[in-house]
Structure formats: C-alpha cells, structure tokens
Amino acid sequence: xxxxxxxxxxxxxxxxxxxxxxxxxxxxxxxxxxxxxxxxxxxxxxxxxxxxxxxxxxxxxxxxxxxxxxxxxxxxxxxxxxxxxxxxxxxxxxxxxxxxxxxxxxxxxxxxxxxxxxxxxxxxxxxxxxxxxxxxxxxxxxxxxxxxxxxxxxxxxxxxxxxxxx
Amino acid sequence: xxxxxxxxxxxxxxxxxxxxxxxxxxxxxxxxxxxxxxxxxxxxxxxxxxxxxxxxxxxxxxxxxxxxxxxxxxxxxxxxxxxxxxxxxxxxxxxxxxxxxxxxxxxxxxxxxxxxxxxxxxxxxxxxxxxxxxxxxxxxxxxxxxxxxxxxxxxxxxxxxxxxxxxxxxxxxxxxxxxxxxxxxxxxxxxxxxxxxxxxxxxxxxxxxxxxxxxxxxxxxxxxxxxxxxxxxxxxxxxxxxxxxxxxxxxxxxxxxxxxxxxxxxxxxxxxxxxxxxxxxxxxxxxxxxxxxxxxxxxxxxxxxxxxxxxxxxxxxxxxxxxxxxxxxxxxxxxxxxxxxxxxxxxxxxxxxxxxxxxxxxxxxxxxxxxxxxxxxxxxxxxxxxxxxxxxxxxxxxxxxxxxxxxxxxxxxxxxxxxxxxxxxxxxxxxxxxxxxxxxxxxxxxxxxxxxxxxxxxxxxxxxxxxxxxxxxxxxxxxxxxxxxxxxxxxxxxxxxxxxxxxxxxxxxxxxxxxxxxxxx
Numbered sequence: 001x002x003x004x005x006x007x008x009x010x011x012x013x014x015x016x017x018x019x020x021x022x023x024x025x026x027x028x029x030x031x032x033x034x035x036x037x038x039x040x041x042x043x044x045x046x047x048x049x050x051x052x053x054x055x056x057x058x059x060x061x062x063x064x065x066x067x068x069x070x071x072x073x074x075x076x077x078x079x080x081x082x083x084x085x086x087x088x089x090x091x092x093x094x095x096x097x098x099x100x101x102x103x104x105x106x107x108x109x110x111x112x113x114x115x116x117x118x119x120x121x122x123x124x125x126x127x128x129x130x131x132x133x134x135x136x137x138x139x140x141x142x143x144x145x146x147x148x149x150x151x152x153x154x155x156x157x158x159x160x161x162x163x164x165x166x
Numbered sequence: 167x168x169x170x171x172x173x174x175x176x177x178x179x180x181x182x183x184x185x186x187x188x189x190x191x192x193x194x195x196x197x198x199x200x201x202x203x204x205x206x207x208x209x210x211x212x213x214x215x216x217x218x219x220x221x222x223x224x225x226x227x228x229x230x231x232x233x234x235x236x237x238x239x240x241x242x243x244x245x246x247x248x249x250x251x252x253x254x255x256x257x258x259x260x261x262x263x264x265x266x267x268x269x270x271x272x273x274x275x276x277x278x279x280x281x282x283x284x285x286x287x288x289x290x291x292x293x294x295x296x297x298x299x300x301x302x303x304x305x306x307x308x309x310x311x312x313x314x315x316x317x318x319x320x321x322x323x324x325x326x327x328x329x330x331x332x333x334x335x336x337x338x339x340x341x342x343x344x345x346x347x348x349x350x351x352x353x354x355x356x357x358x359x360x361x362x363x364x365x366x367x368x369x370x371x372x373x374x375x376x377x378x379x380x381x382x383x384x385x386x387x388x389x390x391x392x393x394x395x396x397x398x399x400x401x402x403x404x405x406x407x408x409x410x411x412x413x414x415x416x417x418x419x420x421x422x423x424x425x426x427x428x429x430x431x432x433x434x435x436x437x438x439x440x441x442x443x444x445x446x447x448x449x450x451x452x453x454x455x456x457x458x459x460x461x462x463x464x465x466x467x468x469x470x471x472x473x474x475x476x477x478x479x480x481x482x483x484x485x486x487x488x489x490x491x492x493x494x495x496x497x498x499x500x501x502x503x504x505x506x507x508x509x510x511x512x513x514x515x516x517x518x519x520x521x522x523x524x525x526x527x528x529x530x531x532x533x534x535x536x537x538x539x540x541x542x543x544x545x546x547x548x549x550x551x552x553x554x555x556x557x558x559x560x561x562x563x564x565x566x567x568x569x570x571x572x573x574x575x576x577x578x579x580x581x582x583x584x585x586x587x588x589x590x591x592x593x594x595x596x597x598x599x600x601x602x603x604x605x606x607x608x609x610x611x612x613x614x615x616x617x618x619x620x621x622x623x624x625x626x627x628x629x630x631x632x633x634x635x636x637x638x639x640x641x642x643x644x645x646x647x648x649x650x651x652x653x654x655x656x657x658x659x660x661x662x663x664x665x666x667x668x669x670x671x672x673x674x675x676x677x678x679x680x681x682x683x684x685x686x687x
Contacts, residue, residue: 023351026614030354037361040376044368050644054373057632058364061357068354075350085613091406092609095399095581099602102585103595115582122578125406129574137575145586153237155590 020081027073034066091125098122110160111149116142173541174312180241180542181206181549202245205238206546209246210553213253218565219576220261225619226401227254228516229393230580233587240524241539245546247520251513252550255496256300256558259489260565263292275464276492279477279484291426292485293562295434297555298426299490303442304551307497310446311504311544315533318505322530325506327637328648332658334631337508339662340451341623343669352620355611359624360631362387369633382596389519390591391601392625396618398584399605402577404612426482434486437467441487445494450501451510463491497547503528504540508627512619515626523591 014021037058044055075081098121105114119138123129150157184198212234216227231250235243262273263280276296283292325333342352365376366386377383426434444466445459467487468477477484500517502510507529509515521528526539533540558565588601608618642648650656 022614023348026351026616029610029614030358033358033361037364037376040378041364044373044375045371051640052370052632052636054368054371054375057635058361058375061361061364061628065354065357065361068350068357071350072348072354075348082615087613088407091403092606095403095406095577096602096606098578098581099399099585099598099605102582102589103598103602106589106595106598111586115586118585119578119582122581123574125577126574128572133575134578137579141579141582145582149586149590153234153590155233155237156593157586157590 014084018077020076020079021084022076022082023072023079024076025084027069027071027076030065030069030072032069034062034069037062037065090127094125095122098125107158108162110158110162110164112142112146112159113161115145169316170312173316173537174545176537177312177541177543177545180538181245181545202242202542202546203549205242205246206249206550207553207557209235209249210253210550211557213250213255214257214260214554214558214561214565215253215568217254217257218260218568219257219571219580220265220405220569220573222401222580223397224251224254224258225393225512225516225622226397227257228513229390229397230584230587232390232393232516232520233590235520236523236591240521240526241542243520243524244517244539244543247517248543248546249550249553251496251517252300252304252493252547252554255492256297256554257565259296259300259492260293260558260562261569263296263485264289264566265569273460273492275460275488276485278464279479279481282478282480283482283485286480288480290562291430291482294426294559295430295482295486296489297558299434299438299441299486300493301551301555302438303445303490303492303494304497305548306442307446307449307494308544308548308551310498311501311547312541314450314501315505315540315544318501319530319533322506325654326652327634327641328652328655329658331631331634331638332649332655332662333506334508334627334634336658336662336665337502337510338620338623338627339665341511341620343665347615347617349666349669351616355616355618355620356624359621359626360628362392362621363625363628364632369629370636380596382594382600387600387625388588388591388597389516389522389625391588391597392604393516393519393622394584394588395601395604396608396611396621398580399602400608400612400618402580403605403609405573406577430482434482437483437487438490440466440470441490442494445491446498448491449495449498449510459491459495460488463487493551500544500547504543505530505533507532508630509623512622515622518626 014024018024041055041058041062044058045053046055046059047053098118101121102114102118105117109117116138119141120134123134123138146159149155150159181202182200183202185201186196186198212231213227216222216230217224222230228247228251232247235246235250238246258273259276259280262277263284265281280292280296283289338356342349342356363386365383367374367377367384374384441463444463448459448462464477464484464487467483468474471477471481471483496513499510499514502508503514503517507527509518509528518528526532526536584601585598588597589595591597611618611621638648639646648655649659
C-alpha cells in the first residue's frame with residue numbers, strides 16, 4: 001500500500017537534526033492537542049477532598065497525552081524513522097466538500113437534491129471520473145437511498161426542497 | 167450443565183421466534199414470520215456486500231451499517247449487527263483471496279496463500295475452505311461463549327470499582343501489546359480517545375466539559391459519528407490516494423469448481439482445529455482479537471509444517487488456519503463484552519455504542535436481567551455462521567461481480583451513504599460535519615502511522631474508567647494504593663505492568679514484530 005511512507009531519501013522540509021520527521025510531527029501534534037484540552041478544561045472544578053471534580057479526569061488524561069506526545073516527539077528526534085508521507089489534495093478536498101455541502105443542503109433542500117449534488121461533488125475527488133456514467137450511477141443511488149432510508153428503514157427524512165413543498 | 171442447555175434453549179427460542187404478520191389484504195389470515203432469523207440473514211448479506219468492497223475493513227463496515235439497525239427493537243438490532251460483523255469479516259477474506267487487497271489487517275494473512283491459490287485457478291476451494299473453517303470455528307466458539315458466560319458473570323459481580331478499573335487498564339494494555347506498530351503511539355491513541363470521551367457533560371456534576379457552548383456537543387461526541395469519520399471517510403480518502411483502479415487485479419474472472427478435493431480437506435482439517443483453538447484463546451483475552459489470531463495461526467502452521475516453503479505459494483493450510491482463527495477470535499471476543507461489559511477491541515466498542523443507543527449498558531447485569539437478549543445473540547451467532555456457509559458459496563458469483571465495480575463509482579456512493587446514515591441518527595447536520603472532520607483527522611493519523619482502532623476503544627472506555635476510578639477513590643477515601651492492596655485488583659495491575667514491560671523490552675519486541683512481518687516477506 002502506498003500509505004506506508006517510503007524510506008527513500010526524499011527532500012525533507014524538516015531540519016536535519018530531526019531524524020524521524022513522521023514521529024516528530026506526530027508527537028508535536030499530540031502535544032498541541034493535550035495543551036488545547038488543558039486550556040479547554042481549565043475552567044472546570046478540580047478535586048474536592050476525596051471526590052473528583054468535573055475537571056479532574058479530563059486534565060489527568062490531558063497530562064498523560066502531553067507526556068506521551070513528548071515521548072513520541074523525542075523518539076522522532078533521536079531515532080532514524082520514516083519521512084513524512086506524501087499528501088494528496090484532490091481526494092480529501094472534494095470528499096470534505098461533498099460532506100460539507102451535504103450538511104448545509106440537507107435541511108433546506110431535502111434528500112433527493114442533496115444526495116445527488118453531494119455525489120457529483122464527491123466524484124470530482126478522482127481524475128478517473130467519467131461524467132456520463134457518474135451521473136447515471138448518481139441518479140440510481142439517489143433513487144435507492146430515497147427508498148431505503150425513509151421507507152424501508154422508516155427514518156423521518158425530508159425528501160424534497162422546502163420551497164417545493166410549501 | 168443443565169443451565170447451559172436451558173440458556174442455549176432460551177437463546178434459540180428467541181432466534182426462532184415467530185411474529186404473526188396479519189396484513190390487511192389477507193383478511194385476518196396471519197402469516198408467521200421468523201423475524202430474528204430474517205434480520206440475521208439480512209445482516210449477514212449486507213455485511214458481506216459491504217465487506218467485499220476492496221479497501222473497506224470490518225470496523226468500517228460495521229460503523230457504516232450501524233444506522234440501519236437503529237430503528238429495530240434491541241434484540242433484533244443486536245442480532246442483525248452480529249450478522250453484519252460476521253458477514254463483513256467473511257466478505258473481507260473473499261476480497262483478499264480474489265484481488266489481494268485485504269480490507270483490513272485481519273485478512274492480510276489470508277491474502278498470502280489465498281491469492282496464490284486463486285492465481286493457480288483454485289479460488290473456489292480457497293473460498294470454500296475459508297467458509298468451512300469459519301463455520302467450524304464459529305460452532306466451537308458459540309459453545310465456548312455459552313459455557314464461559316455464566317461463571318464469568320458471577321466473577322464479574324464480585325468486582326468492585328477498583329477491580330473494574332484495573333481490568334480496563336489491563337484490557338487497554340493488552341490491546342496495545344497485541345497490536346501492530348509502535349507501543350508508544352498506540353497508548354497515545356488510547357489516551358486521545360479517553361480525552362475525546364470527556365467532551366460533553368459530566369455525569370456526576372452535570373458540568374459542561376470542553377463543549378465550547380456548542381449545543382450539539384453538550385451530550386458529547388457521538389460515537390457513531392467518530393467511528394464513521396475515522397473508519398468510513400478516512401478509509402475512502404486514503405484509498406483515493408492509492409489510485410483506486412491501477413493496483414486492482416482480479417485473477418480469476420469466473421470462480422468455478424467450488425468443492426475442495428479430498429486432499430484439500432485432509433490437509434486443512436488439522437489446521438482448522440489448531441486455528442480454532444488458538445483463535446478462541448486469543449479472542450477471549452481483553453485486547454486480543456481477530457488480527458493477532460490470524461497472524462499467530464499462520465505463523466504456527468508454518469512452523470509446524472514439514473515443508474514450510476509451500477507457504478506463500480498457495481498452501482491450503484495457510485488459508486484454513488488464519489480464517490478459522492480469525493472467526494473464532496471474532497466470536498470469543500464477545501465474552502468479555504457480554505460478561506464484564508468491557509469491549510476488548512474496536513468492533514466490540516462499536517457494539518457497545520449500538521447497545522448504548524438502545525439503552526442497554528453491557529455487563530453482568532444485562533446477563534441476569536435480560537437473559538433473552540444475551541442468549542438470543544449468542545444463539546444467533548451460530549445461526550449467522552450457518553447462513554454464511556449457505557449464502558456465501560452459492561453467491562460467490564455476485565461478490566466477484568461486485569469486485570469489478572470501479573472505485574471511481576463506489577467511493578462517492580459510500581460517501582453519500584455514510585452521510586445519510588450519520589444525519590439520520592440525530593437529524594443533525596452538525597454530526598455530518600463532525601464526521602467529516604474526523605475523517606480528515608483519521609487520514610492524518612494514518613499518514614503518521616497512528617492506528618485509529620485504539621482511539622475508538624479509549625473513547626468507549628473513557629466514561630467507564632472515569633466512573634470506576636472516581637468511585638474507587640471515594641470508597642478508599644482518596645487513597646490511590648487501593649488498586650494495589652485489593653488482591654484481585656493487584657493481580658490485574660501486576661499482569662498489566664508485566665505485559666507493558668515485555669512489550670517494551672527490545673528482544674521481545676523483535677519477536678512480536680516477527681509475527682507481523684511474516685506477511686511482508
């Protein structure tokens with residue numbers, strides 16, 4: 001699989017003293033998450049005598065993550081490790097866009113329009129898409145979902161755009 | 167012993183329950199319908215259908231199909247979910263045998279010899295042996311669950327908060343030790359999961375924690391949302407990177423000659439038995455699961471074989487053993503969940519999520535108060551395995567055709583399907599956005615070699631751990647040594663510490679990696 005980063009010496013943006021950039025960045029990100037959690041839970045009450053306050057457990061886990069993040073970062077500094085994997089922008093971008101437009105459209109536009117539109121946006125995620133077949137499959141899938149979710153599974157979903165119903 | 171039979175009897179009674187269906191057009195004539203069997207069948211079918219799709223693992227399949235069970239009554243929903251789980255697993259092995267793209271780590275080993283067999287035109291026997299081995303393992307595991315269920319439940323009732331907390335620590339450590347990759351990073355993922363589980367309101371004080379006044383976060387991050395993002399969306403994005411079509415080769419366009427020869431059966435019979443035993447044991451261990459079981463079974467077969475060089479070149483034992491182990495472990499991993507209420511792996515964590523949505527808190531109490539639920543599920547496991555054997559072999563042709571659906575059409579369909587599924591849980595668009603965000607987080611994690619599965623486990627165990635830690639310390643009046651002075655708790659903590667040391671020792675690390683590296687060499 002191509003997601004395991006290659007060990008080939010690629011031109012790295014990291015300074016040379018970082019010997020395992022993948023772990024280093026991973027550790028730094030964990031530290032950032034831990035610090036964020038510590039900040040976010042700073043307004044919560046701590047220990048009251050023997051009993052835990054609302055903030056005790058979150059802070060405990062955050063400190064633990066902070067320690068682990070530092071450890072992962074140090075491992076990335078001192079041991080030879082994998083380079084950063086190559087990111088692709090096309091897939092993540094269009095899949096995210098599709099999800100986002102689904103979330104924005106589902107309330108006002110209803111299932112049918114939303115599902116079809118989001119399908120087409122998601123399909124842009126790869127260069128291999130052929131539009132004719134994509135549109136046909138998109139229509140079939142929309143029809144299938146409009147039957148499956150509201151009817152077969154009995155979920156209360158609005159089918160058509162709001163302005164059309166009124 | 168009598169208990170065992172009456173319990174299983176109760177279970178099968180639930181599974182074969184008939185519901186009278188009186189449609190209006192029949193004018194009062196009612197037709198008995200075995201609803202639970204039908205749900206099991208549909209679950210197994212749908213699970214296989216999604217599990218067969220290349221690049222979609224068991225966890226992703228179960229996560230994606232969770233929403234379709236929400237509308238059912240609890241017993242039916244759990245039976246269907248169990249069906250989905252086995253179906254997904256079997257579908258995954260079909261894919262690894264036919265296209266050499268294992269959907270998840272557990273099927274990696276099956277791909278080694280299974281794909282070679284398919285190349286030699288023996289995909290049929292490979293698939294058949296996988297199904298037969300899985301069925302045998304399923305039968306044994308079902309009995310094992312029934313036998314161990316009751317005594318373990320009694321043990322669990324003797325547990326206090328301190329013991330529970332220690333047991334969960336042990337389970338998480340097991341999950342780390344038995345997993346692939348860096349121990350440190352796996353623990354970091356668990357803690358990240360624990361931290362995520364803290365979002366929402368505190369059970370005891372009702373204070374809002376890390377929710378930033380966002381109303382949708384007030385109840386915490388939805389479990390289905392995070393699972394679908396980390397496993398559904400992230401897998402899709404990652405598969406798009408791989409380029410989809412280019413590396414997919416279907417070796418045998420048509421699967422013919424399903425029946426294994428007599429020699430195949432004789433060769434694989436001992437492997438199936440050994441795989442089942444190994445898988446059953448590894449499945450019960452908290453943290454153990456299908457992945458390590460299949461790797462270990464394959465390694466053992468290779469070591470025991472008189473002619474190890476056959477492995478990797480289409481040895482049927484290399485398919486039989488891991489597939490049996492895989493299935494046995496998948497089922498026995500229900501034991502800690504049903505008796506102790508502790509999910510031993512990510513799939514079981516999803517099961518807990520599903521149970522919680524139906525208002526069931528898994529644990530010893532469920533075993534006593536809702537026996538029909540637990541035993542019905544156990545009996546349905548056996549029925550589910552039987553169905554897989556019956557439906558999969560004749561339907562292999564359909565699965566093969568599914569494998570030919572190009573990824574460029576498949577992935578937008580999955581995105582939409584997931585999006586509708588998440589939206590339908592709470593009718594909340596924010597959930598869909600959150601799942602998308604977790605999809606990107608999951609993609610980043612994969613790129614940095616962090617396993618997302620422990621995260622899910624941590625997220626489910628978080629509230630439980632906090633509650634038990636709180637109680638234990640309240641009872642001991644703030645004395646942390648309670649975890650070491652109570653004997654049972656001390657033993658559990660001791661094992662956990664011992665395991666952690668073992669995992670970090672360099673020589674043993676090498677051994678552990680060897681088991682996993684087997685697949686790459």
